[in-house]
Amino acid sequence: MDSPKKVSIQKNEYDSTTKILVQIGIQQTRANIDQNLPLRKWLYSWLLDPKIDNNFQKNVDSWISTLIILNLFVLVFEHVPAIFEPHKHLFHFFDMFSVVVFTIEYFTRLCLAVEDEEFKNSKYPYLKYITSPFAIIDLLSVMPFYLQAFISIDLRMLRFLRLLRILKLFRVLIPAYQEFKLMNQGRTFRQKIHALVFQSMYGGSLQSLFDTFIVVWVVVSVIAVVLESVFAISYILNIQFIMLDTVAVGVFTLEYCMRIYSCVEEPGFEKAILGRFKQAKKGACIIDLLAILPFFLEAFLHHLLDLRFFRVFRLLRLLKLTRYTGATSTLTTVIAREWPVLGASAFIMLLLVVLTASLGYLFEHEAQPEKFENIPQSIYWAVITLASVGYGDISPITPMGRVMTIILALLGIGIFAIPAALLSSAFTDQLRIERETLKNALYDMLSDGIIDENEADIINREAKRLHLSEEEVQRLIEKAKYDRELKDDIAGLPLHKIAATPAHAVEHFKTLMSQIRQLGIMTDKAEFEEVALSNAGLTPKELGLWHFINKA
Amino acid sequence: MNDNNPVKNPALTLPDIIFIISVIAILMFLGWSGSVAYSEGVKTETTKRNGEEWASWLTQAGTERFNTNYVTSECAPTATISNTDTNSTDTKSIPRTWGECLKAIMTPPSSLAALTNPFFDTPITFGAKCDHDDESLTGLMILEKLTPTPSGSALPFTTSKLVESDRIDQKMQIRITVCDNEAFPIFIAEVEF
Numbered sequence: 001m002d003s004p005k006k007v008s009i010q011k012n013e014y015d016s017t018t019k020i021l022v023q024i025g026i027q028q029t030r031a032n033i034d035q036n037l038p039l040r041k042w043l044y045s046w047l048l049d050p051k052i053d054n055n056f057q058k059n060v061d062s063w064i065s066t067l068i069i070l071n072l073f074v075l076v077f078e079h080v081p082a083i084f085e086p087h088k089h090l091f092h093f094f095d096m097f098s099v100v101v102f103t104i105e106y107f108t109r110l111c112l113a114v115e116d117e118e119f120k121n122s123k124y125p126y127l128k129y130i131t132s133p134f135a136i137i138d139l140l141s142v143m144p145f146y147l148q149a150f151i152s153i154d155l156r157m158l159r160f161l162r163l164l165r166i167l168k169l170f171r172v173l174i175p176a177y178q179e180f181k182l183m184n185q186g187r188t189f190r191q192k193i194h195a196l197v198f199q200s201m202y203g204g205s206l207q208s209l210f211d212t213f214i215v216v217w218v219v220v221s222v223i224a225v226v227l228e229s230v231f232a233i234s235y236i237l238n239i240q241f242i243m244l245d246t247v248a249v250g251v252f253t254l255e256y257c258m259r260i261y262s263c264v265e266e267p268g269f270e271k272a273i274l275g276r277f278k279q280a281k282k283g284a285c286i287i288d289l290l291a292i293l294p295f296f297l298e299a300f301l302h303h304l305l306d307l308r309f310f311r312v313f314r315l316l317r318l319l320k321l322t323r324y325t326g327a328t329s330t331l332t333t334v335i336a337r338e339w340p341v342l343g344a345s346a347f348i349m350l351l352l353v354v355l356t357a358s359l360g361y362l363f364e365h366e367a368q369p370e371k372f373e374n375i376p377q378s379i380y381w382a383v384i385t386l387a388s389v390g391y392g393d394i395s396p397i398t399p400m401g402r403v404m405t406i407i408l409a410l411l412g413i414g415i416f417a418i419p420a421a422l423l424s425s426a427f428t429d430q431l432r433i434e435r436e437t438l439k440n441a442l443y444d445m446l447s448d449g450i451i452d453e454n455e456a457d458i459i460n461r462e463a464k465r466l467h468l469s470e471e472e473v474q475r476l477i478e479k480a481k482y483d484r485e486l487k488d489d490i491a492g493l494p495l496h497k498i499a500a501t502p503a504h505a506v507e508h509f510k511t512l513m514s515q516i517r518q519l520g521i522m523t524d525k526a527e528f529e530e531v532a533l534s535n536a537g538l539t540p541k542e543l544g545l546w547h548f549i550n551k552a
Numbered sequence: 553m554n555d556n557n558p559v560k561n562p563a564l565t566l567p568d569i570i571f572i573i574s575v576i577a578i579l580m581f582l583g584w585s586g587s588v589a590y591s592e593g594v595k596t597e598t599t600k601r602n603g604e605e606w607a608s609w610l611t612q613a614g615t616e617r618f619n620t621n622y623v624t625s626e627c628a629p630t631a632t633i634s635n636t637d638t639n640s641t642d643t644k645s646i647p648r649t650w651g652e653c654l655k656a657i658m659t660p661p662s663s664l665a666a667l668t669n670p671f672f673d674t675p676i677t678f679g680a681k682c683d684h685d686d687e688s689l690t691g692l693m694i695l696e697k698l699t700p701t702p703s704g705s706a707l708p709f710t711t712s713k714l715v716e717s718d719r720i721d722q723k724m725q726i727r728i729t730v731c732d733n734e735a736f737p738i739f740i741a742e743v744e745f
Contacts, residue, residue, distance in 0.1 A: 186559030189568040235600070235738070242593045246586030253578055261571045272567075299585040308734075 031055040044115035047108065050175065061172050064105060069216070071098055071165050078159065082236040095162075099145040102165070106138045134171055141165040173209065180206035194262035197255065199461070201454065211324060214255060218320045221248035225314045245314070249295040252317070256288045283332070284323045291317040325465075330434065334426045345418045349386075352415055356382035356408045363401035368394075386412030431466065435476065438462050442480035513549065520550035592733040598670040599691045603730040603740035606693065609657070609664055610726060614745040618723075626656035629721040651716025671733065680713045682731035689735040698725035698742065720745070 031054040033045045046055050074094055078084050084091060113119045113129035122128040129135050144161040147153060153161075183202050184192045195202035196210055203210075224244050228234045234241060260276050269275035279285055294310040322328040335342065357378040364372040371394045372378050381394040385405060396402050441462070445455045463473050498504045532538040538546065564572075613627055622628045630645040631652075657664050658675070667676050669691035679692040695714040701707055714726060728740040 186561060188562045189564055190571075231739070239590065239593045239597060242589050243586070246582065246589065250579060250582050250586075253582060254575065257571070257575050257578065295582075295585070299581075302734075308736075 040112060041115055043108075044112040048112055048116070060105075064101075065169055065172055067098055067101060068165050068168050070094075071162070075159060075162060076240060080236060080240065095145065098165075099142050102138065102142045102168075106135070106142060109135070109138070137164065137167045137170065141168055176205040176209055179204045190262050191265055193258050194265035197258045197262060198266060214251070215321060215324060217248055217251050218317050221245065222315060222318050224248075225311070225317075228311075245295065248317075249292050252288065252292045252320075256285075256292060259285065259288065284320075287316060287319040287322070291320055327467075330430050331427065334423060334430045337430070338422055338426045341422055342419055345415075345422065348418075349415055352386060352408070352411065353379060353382045356386060356404075356412075359404050359408075360396065360401065363398050363404060364396050367398050367401075382408075385409055387416055388413060434462075434466055435468070435472075438466065438468075439476045439480055442477055443483055446477075446480055446484050516546070516549050520546070595670040595691070596732045596738070599730045599732065600738060600740065602667045602669075602676060602691075603693060603728050603738070605664060605667060606695075607728050607741035607743050610728075610745045611741075611743045614723065614743060617745075624653070624656050624662070627653035627720065647719045647721035649716060650714055650718040650720050653720055654716065679731075682729070682735050682737040684735050686735060689731050690733055692731040692735075694727075694729040694731070694737070696727040696729070698727055700725075 031045070031052045033042065033052065033055065035042070037045065045052055047060055048057055049055060050057050074091060078091060110126065110129060114125045116125075116129070119125040119128045119132075130139075140161070141164055144153065144158050148158060180192075180195070180203070183204050184195055187195070187202065191202070194200065195204075196207055199207070221244065224241055227237070228241050260279060263269045263279035264272060264275045266275075266279070269279050280289070290313060294313050297310055354375075357375050360378040360381055361372050361375045364378075372381070383389075384391055384394075386408060388409065396405050438459075441458065445459070459473070462468075468476070493504075498508045529543075532543050532546070537543075613624065616622055617624070617627050618629060625631075626648065628648060631648050632643050632645050634643050656662065659665055665675075668674060669676055671691040676691075676693050679689060679694055681694060682692060683689055696711045697714045697718060698709045698711055700709045709725070711727060718724075724745050725742060726745050727742045729737045730740055732738050
């Protein structure tokens with residue numbers, strides 16, 4: 001269970017910044033639940049009440065869901081005698097552990113049912129809970145374990161009954177689905193598909209669950225591809241790997257089709273054909289396609305070509321995870337931005353490689369004709385030397401060759417380090433730019449003093465993408481607020497900036513008028529007139545204006 | 553949103569229906585490909601079980617065949633025959649060959665005789681190597697004789713196909729390999745026979 005995160009501010013500093021952090025949901029302080037509540041109510045509020053933010057209800061749900069998924073995997077492995085037989089006791093312990101957790105969960109929910117809005121108004125709240133669909137599912141998931149102590153149940157039947165545990169996931173899925181349905185009332189089928197697969201304000205929890213589902217499948221399928229290469233494992237789990245790969249391809253194909261179909265709801269992709277083509281050309285979509293392509297190519301072309309090597313490309317599924325992290329998009333931006341410099345650096349490297357290979361061939365060919373047979377063969381040695389790898393399988397033996405190698409190896413250290421240094425500094429720079437952009441966005445958002453739901457969502461997403469901690473977001477908000485206050489004090493701004501905004505100009509004019517009036521009150525009028533009428537003073541028109549303002 | 557007066561969801565449009573049908577078609581194709589792959593996988597598993605049966609039988613035979621009165625006498629190291637040149641009762645031992653042993657193994661009631669190649673539903677056939685380009689080799693079994701090389705050699709042993717004329721009068725190492733559904737080799741075991 002996560003420990004409550006606290007923002008590092010003093011009590012007296014609990015100001016509007018903290019309020020904003022709470023508003024955008026970045027501050028993860030725990031729910032404020034009265035300690036003096038009756039124990040049952042207190043427990044329900046902490047553990048099961050979905051209406052209280054920042055209690056442990058979501059954590060309980062997510063841990064139970066994880067345990068259910070683990071149970072599903074365990075059930076699959078139980079069908080593999082080579083795995084099940086030697087580790088029977090571990091499987092049994094895991095089953096016992098699961099049953100204990102699920103039983104505790106069942107009785108906790110039963111005991112606290114009287115606090116639930118759904119059951120508390122019933123005449124027999126416990127009975128109503130016991131006969132509710134979720135409670136029946138919960139009971140079914142543990143009952144076979146206890147029943148087998150009294151009745152002899154066929155192992156296959158027992159496993160089937162244990163499969164019912166997966167139904168417990170509906171406790172998470174159904175509320176998410178209901179929320180999604182409510183949010184998408186009156187929207188078209190395509191818009192709903194879009195809300196499910198793309199980040200939008202209509203996605204809700206179901207969209208997060210969909211993302212989690214895809215991420216889990218990516219991880220599972222990549223682990224399967226890696227393990228498939230281990231002979232001892234693939235020998236035992238060959239059939240399971242086939243089934244798993246087919247299901248994974250099914251999931252990814254469905255996701256791909258949904259993305260292509262509904263992308264026209266995305267801004268900039270509205271056209272039916274061109275929009276979809278534009279979407280299909282996006283890097284993330286190409287990765288999605290590559291994740292499923294090996295399966296289909298093999299299915300269609302395996303009679304014509306040996307496409308086994310294609311299977312390794314299934315590892316590209318890992319790249320699908322880049323959709324869920326902003327780090328790779330930052331890196332892509334950096335490479336695109338620094339491309340001319342990187343290109344120049346690559347050109348110098350290429351030049352150096354060709355030069356080194358040619359000199360290597362020139363000096364070493366006669367001494368080692370089998371190793372430095374021609375320039376293309378010498379390129380391998382040149383690259384290994386310049387990149388400071390130095391396998392040592394090919395090395396110069398002539399004095400000239402060795403001298404040249406010393407010089408070129410030293411040059412190589414510098415030249416080959418350039419791209420790394422460039423990328424590193426550009427990456428830092430890009431992060432700074434993106435944080436600056438977020439700060440500007442915060443600045444704009446604070447113009448009305450309110451951060452609405454959409455703005456909070458943007459801040460949340462950006463903070464997550466840029467891996468900003470609570471403290472960093474807090475600092476950015478402080479800075480934006482400070483800048484905003486500075487802007488509000490328009491007198492401090494240069495005149496041309498005030499003039500750019502008519503409202504500011506009027507405000508400034510009013511301030512000036514007020515100052516002139518104050519001046520009229522505070523100064524000695526006779527002396528003022530005398531100086532004003534002297535040679536270095538005011539023009540008659542200016543003096544007239546002075547009189548007019550002070551009279552009014 | 554007002555729950556008492558829910559907004560009606562728009563009906564499915566033609567593109568929606570086309571999308572749903574396309575997705576169902578793709579998933580059906582996927583299901584069919586998966587079932588084909590699954591049934592091929594099951595056949596490969598059966599081929600592996602065949603190889604394991606052979607490995608198990610050969611290992612068992614390897615421990616027993618040097619005993620006198622070994623049941624499958626054709627797989628014993630030597631055959632005892634009476635000396636026909638002289639009219640004496642003398643007998644002499646001649647080494648048996650793999651061909652004699654194989655014939656006995658592949659004849660009922662030997663348990664191995666009942667094993668079949670699941671890809672063609674025919675009795676198991678033996679070959680020299682798996683070849684991906686030759687589909688007729690799927691489910692093939694390869695028995696190779698491992699001959700130790702002199703100490704200091706780069707390779708600990710050399711492999712050669714176990715042929716019918718090979719003598720089995722001494723302990724020998726046999727490597728068992730089978731060809732999978734794409735005629736790629738799957739190593740099963742190395743046994744002492």
